[in-house]
Amino acid sequence: xxxxxxxxxxxxxxxxxxxxxxxxxxxxxxxxxxxxxxxxxxxxxxxxxxxxxxxxxxxxxxxxxxxxxxxxxxxxxxxxxxxxxxxxxxxxxxxxxxxxxxxxxxxxxxxxxxxxxxxxxxxxxxxxxxxxxxxxxxxxxxxxxxxxxxxxxxxxxxxxxxxxxxxxxxxxxxxxxxxxxxxxxxxxxxxxxxxxxxxxxxxxxxxxxxxxxxxxxxxxxxxxxxxxxxxxxxxxxxxxxxxxxxxxxxxxxxxxxxxxxxxxxxxxxxxxxxxxxxxxxxxxxxxxxxxxxxxxxxxxxxxxxxxxxxxxxxxxxxxxxxxxxxxxxxxxxxxxxxxxxxxxxxxxxxxxxxxxxxxxxxxxxxxxxxxxxxxxxxxxxxxxxxxxxxxxxxxxxxxxxxxx
Amino acid sequence: xxxxxxxxxxxxxxxxxxxxxxxxxxxxxxxxxxxxxxxxxxxxxxxxxxxxxxxxxxxxxxxxxxxxxxxxxxxxxxxxxxxxxxxxxxxxxxxxxxxxxxxxxxxxxxxxxxxxxxxxxxxxxxxxxxxxxxxxxxxxxxxxxxx
Numbered sequence: 023x024x025x026x027x028x029x030x031x032x033x034x035x036x037x038x039x040x041x042x043x044x045x046x047x048x049x050x051x052x053x054x055x056x057x058x059x060x061x062x063x064x065x066x067x068x069x070x071x072x073x074x075x076x077x078x079x080x081x082x083x084x085x086x087x088x089x090x091x092x093x094x095x096x097x098x099x100x101x102x103x104x105x106x107x108x109x110x111x112x113x114x115x116x117x118x119x120x121x122x123x124x125x126x127x128x129x130x131x132x133x134x135x136x137x138x139x140x141x142x143x144x145x146x147x148x149x150x151x152x153x154x155x156x157x158x159x160x161x162x163x164x165x166x167x168x169x170x171x172x173x174x175x176x177x178x179x180x181x182x183x184x185x186x187x188x189x190x191x192x193x194x195x196x197x198x199x200x201x202x203x204x205x206x207x208x209x210x211x212x213x214x215x216x217x218x219x220x221x222x223x224x225x226x227x228x229x230x231x232x233x234x235x236x237x238x239x240x241x242x243x244x245x246x247x248x249x250x251x252x253x254x255x256x257x258x259x260x261x262x263x264x265x266x267x268x269x270x271x272x273x274x275x276x277x278x279x280x281x282x283x284x285x286x287x288x289x290x291x292x293x294x295x296x297x298x299x300x301x302x303x304x305x306x307x308x309x310x311x312x313x314x315x316x317x318x319x320x321x322x323x324x325x326x327x328x329x330x331x332x333x334x335x336x337x338x339x340x341x342x343x344x345x346x347x348x349x350x351x352x353x354x355x356x357x358x359x360x361x362x363x364x365x366x367x368x369x370x371x372x373x374x375x376x377x378x379x380x381x382x383x384x385x386x387x388x389x390x391x392x393x394x395x396x397x398x399x400x401x402x403x404x405x406x407x408x409x410x411x412x413x414x415x416x417x418x419x420x421x422x423x424x425x426x
Numbered sequence: 427x428x429x430x431x432x433x434x435x436x437x438x439x440x441x442x443x444x445x446x447x448x449x450x451x452x453x454x455x456x457x458x459x460x461x462x463x464x465x466x467x468x469x470x471x472x473x474x475x476x477x478x479x480x481x482x483x484x485x486x487x488x489x490x491x492x493x494x495x496x497x498x499x500x501x502x503x504x505x506x507x508x509x510x511x512x513x514x515x516x517x518x519x520x521x522x523x524x525x526x527x528x529x530x531x532x533x534x535x536x537x538x539x540x541x542x543x544x545x546x547x548x549x550x551x552x553x554x555x556x557x558x559x560x561x562x563x564x565x566x567x568x569x570x571x572x573x
Contacts, residue, residue: 166444172475175567176537177436178521179509186503187523194550239504292475293523296532
């Protein structure tokens with residue numbers, strides 16, 4: 023008894039997207055409330071209907087938000103572990119809560135405000151352990167974990183460094199090139215330019231890409247996500263109740279999260295992932311379970327919203343979700359198969375983290391919903407099925423298939 | 427032991443290994459310039475850094491064993507953008523994941539700063555040797571050099 027098609031996304035709400043730190047004097051709490059209220063309004067619901075929180079990565083404190091908004095009764099409050107890897111999968115958590123009868127109207131949310139603290143270990147303090155995780159707070163309460171000493175002298179300090187290591191390996195094994203990464207960055211910028219919500223709206227050329235400064239070889243500035251502030255909320259309810267609401271329902275066909283145990287936190291800590299999985303997005307087992315639950319294949323997907331903290335991970339997810347063969351991602355994007363509107367599988371039609379905004383995966387869910395409502399700015403004609411992913415990061419990574 | 431910033435050599439922020447019973451033998455050997463690693467007493471899988479269980483057989487018993495100290499570059503990055511002001515005279519430096527001879531590979535890789543090399547000419551598969559850089563009386567950190 024899977025949760026297939028038992029729940030539907032019925033509301034989407036967001037604050038404006040801001041450049042990092044520009045959301046002041048808003049607070050994470052105020053932005054959370056704004057996004058949730060907008061999403062409820064979009065669905066034709068109110069705070070009185072809301073009874074669940076299905077979140078990830080500590081996106082908000084449900085106790086606080088429920089109290090501030092005056093939610094009559096919270097019946098479900100849970101989150102997927104890990105970070106952005108849980109974004110798409112949080113919809114599955116919402117569907118599970120609804121399918122099991124634990125809650126009826128569930129919000130999934132991310133709020134990001136990077137004023138005092140930047141994600142990704144851009145400040146070395148707090149990264150004493152190294153290993154590419156970015157901010158372990160090694161000298162915080164509880165003392166220094168003994169294994170931190172094993173990575174402390176590596177100089178690998180941020181997720182970007184970790185994913186550079188992964189990318190270099192992919193290049194070695196499969197002949198992937200920087201031109202391939204440029205094809206992803208440029209396609210997404212082309213999509214972003216057409217959207218008023220995008221932070222980056224200036225054109226990006228191949229020359230611009232190759233003239234950009236290298237951050238950590240083989241990744242340059244335009245392979246890295248932007249840093250932005252904002253909040254996005256998604257409302258999910260039962261497929262039955264969704265029929266009578268304001269928006270056409272977007273059904274949750276299937277959702278999966280997890281990954282191979284030995285993937286674990288590997289890329290953020292000790293890099294011990296087995297050879298066969300190392301140069302991948304970590305999504306292969308999740309992809310398999312996702313498509314099995316939905317009863318469809320990659321060929322049935324009309325638009326793919328792939329988590330893009332770094333451009334090469336889009337390429338690796340194209341492989342791991344079966345849009346092309348393992349190791350063929352480079353050639354696939356070189357042929358423009360990922361481009362909207364002409365490619366076989368338009369990817370990140372909103373511009374993604376690379377060019378629209380970085381709200382840790384939530385903009386991808388928002389775009390999937392808009393595509394399936396038929397109201398996206400870069401609309402894929404006749405889109406019926408959308409793939410949304412979260413991660414690649416520490417386990418769990420996740421994905422959800424949505425259908426009109 | 428404290429030296430001026432040097433291009434290519436990442437300065438570790440820790441000066442003590444904060445060792446426990448499981449990790450102390452590694453750091454004791456490191457101060458002597460030797461590479462050792464815990465090996466599962468049941469299935470001989472090398473698990474580095476040390477962990478409470480063997481990921482192959484779930485055994486909780488390990489014995490430290492000497493390794494040759496040689497290996498290969500499994501993957502790497504050339505860090506060019508300094509993530510803090512104190513690294514501005516250190517970049518570019520190479521951060522690498524290396525496999526160690528005498529181990530099964532995955533599960534016993536090391537994450538190290540590859541020094542004494544031309545970053546532009548580093549390639550996956552390059553042979554390396556682990557060396558230890560004494561940064562305090564209690565800590566000698568592992569680095570890799572071209573072999």
